[in-house]
Amino acid sequence: MRKPIMLMTAAALLAMTAGCSDPPPLYVDGGYVRLNANPQAPSAAYFTIHGGGEPVTLRGVTTEEAVRLEIHESMMKGGMASMKPIDAIDIPAGKTVKLEPGGQHIMLWSVNPAAVTDGKISFTFIFSNGDRILADAVVQKPDGSAAAPAAGNASEHAGH
Ligand SMILES: [Cu+2]
16 A cells, blocks of 8 residues: 555646646636426536636535435437436646537436525535545526525625
8 A cells, every 4th residue: 555655646746846837726616506496307507617726526526415416417319408417527637618508518307495595505515636626616597597685795804
């Protein structure tokens, strides 16, 4: 077990000293959940993923506020919009990947009503390089308005 750990440390040191400027960080922002008008049907979550200094793969997304979650991809099939589950999303170094309506998105079943009232849902994004990145999504009603009056209120989040 010792050897791989020492190798990783050496590689990390090399990465730290090799460049004169720090590589951009991998991060996730711009999250929002659009609730489905039909409470029996799944809702969708959208985010923007910003690639870091190395290409990575998004391997999974978790949240405690839904009973089931899948990563989906939308497509047109014979003039009809459909979607299918996907296992991973490639995030190229330094590139922005948008999970958005009509494209890749996160599907949520049975969203916790308390989280809807709260207006915010936390997600964890798990990447192939071992990074686990926490990102919040604002909860929106089916028409796009905020589910909780306080959500997105600038004065309430003045500390940020
Ligand atoms: Cu879907």
